[in-house]
Amino acid sequence: MTTQLSDIFEHRPLLFAIAYRMIGEKQEAEDIVQDVYARWLEMDANRVEQPRHYLMRAVTNRSINRLKVLQKQRELYMGPWLPEPVTDIALPERSPDRSNDLSIGFLFLLEKLNPLERAIFLLRKSFDLSYKELENILDIPESTCRQHLHRAKEKLQQDKKRFESDVTRHRELLEAFIVACMNQDQDKLISLLKEDISFYGDGGGKVSSATKPLFGRDVVSRMILGLFSKVPVPTPLYNLLMVNGLPALALFDAISREPITCICFEHEGGAIDSFYFIRNPDKLKNIRYQG
Numbered sequence: 001m002t003t004q005l006s007d008i009f010e011h012r013p014l015l016f017a018i019a020y021r022m023i024g025e026k027q028e029a030e031d032i033v034q035d036v037y038a039r040w041l042e043m044d045a046n047r048v049e050q051p052r053h054y055l056m057r058a059v060t061n062r063s064i065n066r067l068k069v070l071q072k073q074r075e076l077y078m079g080p081w082l083p084e085p086v087t088d089i090a091l092p093e094r095s096p097d098r099s100n101d102l103s104i105g106f107l108f109l110l111e112k113l114n115p116l117e118r119a120i121f122l123l124r125k126s127f128d129l130s131y132k133e134l135e136n137i138l139d140i141p142e143s144t145c146r147q148h149l150h151r152a153k154e155k156l157q158q159d160k161k162r163f164e165s166d167v168t169r170h171r172e173l174l175e176a177f178i179v180a181c182m183n184q185d186q187d188k189l190i191s192l193l194k195e196d197i198s199f200y201g202d203g204g205g206k207v208s209s210a211t212k213p214l215f216g217r218d219v220v221s222r223m224i225l226g227l228f229s230k231v232p233v234p235t236p237l238y239n240l241l242m243v244n245g246l247p248a249l250a251l252f253d254a255i256s257r258e259p260i261t262c263i264c265f266e267h268e269g270g271a272i273d274s275f276y277f278i279r280n281p282d283k284l285k286n287i288r289y290q291g
Contacts, residue, residue, distance in 0.1 A: 012033060197272060
């Protein structure tokens with residue numbers, strides 16, 4: 001039976017969703033998907049019995065190989081490496097109840113896994129693939145897939161978080177956070193934070209940023225208020241936008257209107273438990289000021 005090109009390209013959102021979750025970088029994910037389609041157009045596709053599985057396998061394997069290279073580069077990265085933020089428009093294949101498996105915090109946590117563990121964990125947990133499907137896509141026995149998944153869970157267990165997807169509460173916290181920061185109100189800011197709050201900043205060595213994680217309400221609140229004290233008032237340029245499935249804050253240069261910081265966070269039990277300040281200009285190219 002002849003496979004129509006239109007049917008094949010319907011899988012593109014799914015393929016990008018896999019590649020982005022694996023790599024954490026938008027352009028890298030798009031390149032992987034493009035390479036897979038280019039290869040498809042060169043082959044005798046009518047001999048492929050399950051095009052969807054073939055494409056998923058190709059994207060997953062390319063993502064694994066690419067991530068092996070990228071993880072070595074990230075070991076030399078100046079300061080914490082954080083995933084590239086993307087808006088909902090760039091994130092197809094996202095169901096409302098799974099925004100947590102796209103959040104910056106969740107993808108950052110997945111950096112603890114090796115590429116194969118990450119692939120198995122995501123395909124199983126985010127895409128609901130059976131162990132038999134994993135065996136077919138990854139070409140490894142079901143028992144081996146189970147072992148890798150078990151090891152992945154063990155690595156993530158020590159930093160296990162709920163990664164709540166309560167968008168309403170998240171937005172409430174974000175709005176309160178903005179008011180506290182703009183008013184330089186440390187007491188109010190501290191009231192929004194969990195006692196063991198963590199802060200990660202990613203400047204990539206290109207702009208100023210904390211090169212080591214910070215912990216604790218007093219230290220983190222002082223750092224954040226110090227950053228906001230440099231924001232022009234009374235008319236700072238910022239947008240509230242959806243980033244990786246959750247409300248986030250983007251700050252912009254008052255003159256050029258170029259993005260300078262994307263602020264994401266995770267919350268648990270009604271309070272913020274981790275901040276991710278993404279400042280590397282290379283990771284902010286897809287964020288535009290909406291004034």
